[in-house]
Amino acid sequence: MMTAIIQTTRLTKKYGGQIAVNDLNMTVKQGQIYGFLGQNGAGKTTTIRMLLGLIKPTSGTIEMFGEHLYDKQREILRRVGSIVEFSGFYENLTARENLMINASLVGVHTKNAIDEALEIVGLQGEPSKKVEKFSLGMKQRLGIARAILHHPELLILDEPTNGLDPIGIKEIRNMIKSLAEERKITILVSSHILSEVELLADHIGIIHLGKLLEEVSFTELRQRNRKFLEFQVSNDNRAVMLLEQHLAITDYEVRDEGIIRVYSHIGQQGKINKMLVDHQIEVTRIALSEDKLEDYFVRMIGGDKIG
Numbered sequence: 001m002m003t004a005i006i007q008t009t010r011l012t013k014k015y016g017g018q019i020a021v022n023d024l025n026m027t028v029k030q031g032q033i034y035g036f037l038g039q040n041g042a043g044k045t046t047t048i049r050m051l052l053g054l055i056k057p058t059s060g061t062i063e064m065f066g067e068h069l070y071d072k073q074r075e076i077l078r079r080v081g082s083i084v085e086f087s088g089f090y091e092n093l094t095a096r097e098n099l100m101i102n103a104s105l106v107g108v109h110t111k112n113a114i115d116e117a118l119e120i121v122g123l124q125g126e127p128s129k130k131v132e133k134f135s136l137g138m139k140q141r142l143g144i145a146r147a148i149l150h151h152p153e154l155l156i157l158d159e160p161t162n163g164l165d166p167i168g169i170k171e172i173r174n175m176i177k178s179l180a181e182e183r184k185i186t187i188l189v190s191s192h193i194l195s196e197v198e199l200l201a202d203h204i205g206i207i208h209l210g211k212l213l214e215e216v217s218f219t220e221l222r223q224r225n226r227k228f229l230e231f232q233v234s235n236d237n238r239a240v241m242l243l244e245q246h247l248a249i250t251d252y253e254v255r256d257e258g259i260i261r262v263y264s265h266i267g268q269q270g271k272i273n274k275m276l277v278d279h280q281i282e283v284t285r286i287a288l289s290e291d292k293l294e295d296y297f298v299r300m301i302g303g304d305k306i307g
């Protein structure tokens with residue numbers, strides 16, 4: 001069993017009458033890159049702020065590294081690095097100067113830690129540039145450098161790629177992956193973009209209207225997504241009737257006009273095709289396919305698209 005690094009139990013946050021986070025049981029295990037996926041307003045930031053001790057839950061508990069957060073908040077949060085909201089750099093100082101200030105604030109006194117952090121985020125080549133001249137991507141990288149200065153075991157990143165261009169997004173993604181692999185840091189990263197989470201995370205928690213709908217590994221998710229045969233035919237009504245009568249196929253779905261998905265009899269496309277053709281159905285296309293992750297999420301959150 002892998003150790004749980006974050007474990008929330010029935011975690012709830014209400015603002016007045018509104019529930020922002022509702023009975024959330026989240027488990028992030030050691031070594032995971034956990035993608036916390038949800039639309040804007042789903043409750044991601046509220047959850048993360050509770051994990052970082054920035055706001056108090058209305059009810060429920062948070063354990064990190066096996067201890068209750070509010071018993072040992074200082075000790076626990078010393079083992080955590082985060083970027084929560086865009087913030088707090090001195091614009092008229094360089095990256096290194098900013099990190100020196102942060103290092104002394106968090107009690108890191110080795111020059112080495114700063115060099116190392118700058119190197120990891122690829123900012124070592126900008127020794128004299130002031131932060132005011134930084135692109136958004138560079139600032140975000142500096143944010144990550146600040147978050148890893150004290151060698152955290154857990155990194156919590158709230159929408160780290162928000163507002164970045166595709167190249168910036170890729171840089172941040174690669175950086176997060178290498179921090180997980182090389183430094184064995186457990187990572188919780190939130191996003192509202194499914195395709196991004198899919199490229200980055202190995203586990204996913206889906207939050208919708210404050211509820212955690214699902215928590216699953218991508219490996220399992222991909223296995224679970226069902227394969228199907230898709231036929232494009234001249235007359236779907238009659239084709240479906242023939243499938244039922246002649247091959248006892250009942251697990252099917254009629255999609256757009258003329259498109260039928262058959263969820264059983266995978267590998268028997270030849271037989272199905274022959275039967276249809278023998279009964280004067282014209283088959284213009286046959287494909288073996290599986291549900292796209294996106295379809296799956298759209299079904300899960302009841303029709304609203306993520307990302």
Ligand code: ATP
Pocket residue numbers: 015018019020021038039040041042043044045046047192
């Ligand atoms: P986003 O990506 O837009 O930040 P999110 O998933 O992080 O979305 P939250 O910011 O956690 O969502 O917000 C969850 C819900 O709680 C929203 O309906 C939001 O309006 C509400 N909320 C968040 N903070 C407060 C607050 N301080 N006071 C009142 N309501 C709040």
